[in-house]
Amino acid sequence: MSPILAVQGLGKRFQGLVANTDIAFTLQPGEIRSIIGPNGAGKTTFISLISGHLTPTTGRILYKGSDVTGLSVARRAQLGIARKFQTPSLFDSLSAYENIELAVLRSRPRSRGHAARIGEVLELVRLADQRHAVAKHLSHGQRQWLEIGLLLANNAELLLLDEPTAGMTAEETHATGILVRSLAREFGLSAIIIEHDINFIRDLDAPVTVLHLGRVLVEGSFAAVAADPRVRDVYLGNG
Numbered sequence: 001m002s003p004i005l006a007v008q009g010l011g012k013r014f015q016g017l018v019a020n021t022d023i024a025f026t027l028q029p030g031e032i033r034s035i036i037g038p039n040g041a042g043k044t045t046f047i048s049l050i051s052g053h054l055t056p057t058t059g060r061i062l063y064k065g066s067d068v069t070g071l072s073v074a075r076r077a078q079l080g081i082a083r084k085f086q087t088p089s090l091f092d093s094l095s096a097y098e099n100i101e102l103a104v105l106r107s108r109p110r111s112r113g114h115a116a117r118i119g120e121v122l123e124l125v126r127l128a129d130q131r132h133a134v135a136k137h138l139s140h141g142q143r144q145w146l147e148i149g150l151l152l153a154n155n156a157e158l159l160l161l162d163e164p165t166a167g168m169t170a171e172e173t174h175a176t177g178i179l180v181r182s183l184a185r186e187f188g189l190s191a192i193i194i195e196h197d198i199n200f201i202r203d204l205d206a207p208v209t210v211l212h213l214g215r216v217l218v219e220g221s222f223a224a225v226a227a228d229p230r231v232r233d234v235y236l237g238n239g
């Protein structure tokens with residue numbers, strides 16, 4: 001299978017500060033990858049380079065085999081690279097249904113299938129029962145899921161999630177793991193997830209990339225990474 005994402009020699013320098021150095025990274029279609037590492041390791045920089053919010057100093061980003069390194073955020077989003085920020089970009093006074101509807105209409109003109117597509121997206125993000133709820137009245141977790149729904153409605157294929165469970169209850173965190181896994185397993189979506197919640201990462205049971213000082217320190221299963229003395233030294237051993 002050819003990778004959905006292949007990154008080679010990726011680097012980002014902010015004046016004198018090296019935030020990412022020589023990162024090689026490959027992600028297959030339908031694969032979830034967790035990214036962990038200490039504060040300042042370069043995790044957010046890495047996904048900003050993939051989404052196009054930052055321009056790399058060195059290296060190339062191939063998405064479905066095409067070089068997207070020079071493309072804008074908007075063009076990458078059209079191609080299916082979807083970044084979710086921690087603060088949702090919802091229309092607070094509109095319902096969950098209307099929020100998804102606007103996103104669906106943005107990517108395809110109104111058609112006979114459009115109501116079905118909205119229903120499908122609401123189902124996927126566990127908000128079918130809340131379709132008429134006004135966004136500002138949804139719980140914190142539900143608002144995060146609605147935001148993921150907006151990305152799905154825009155035909156996301158690669159989700160970039162920066163601390164998706166921040167501020168969630170334990171129950172919402174657990175449900176978020178189930179949601180992301182089902183998007184990958186049942187719909188073939190790929191996801192890169194930055195998280196500090198190690199219980200969430202363990203439950204996700206996806207391959208983990210550890211960043212440290214802007215470099216890939218270790219990659220492997222959660223169990224292998226958690227047992228690695230280098231990872232314990234710089235990150236997990238601190239907890």
Ligand SMILES: Nc1ncnc2c1ncn2[C@@H]1O[C@H](COP(=O)(O)OP(=O)(O)OP(=O)(O)O)[C@@H](O)[C@H]1O
Nearest residue numbers: 014017018019037038039040041042043044045046
């Ligand atoms: N726009 C910027 N200008 C200058 N330096 C930056 C910028 N963005 C990030 N940095 C620096 O780059 C380094 C990596 O930051 P980054 O936010 O990618 O790390 P992180 O692993 O996501 O950290 P955290 O877990 O705290 O969110 C840090 O030293 C940070 O201060």
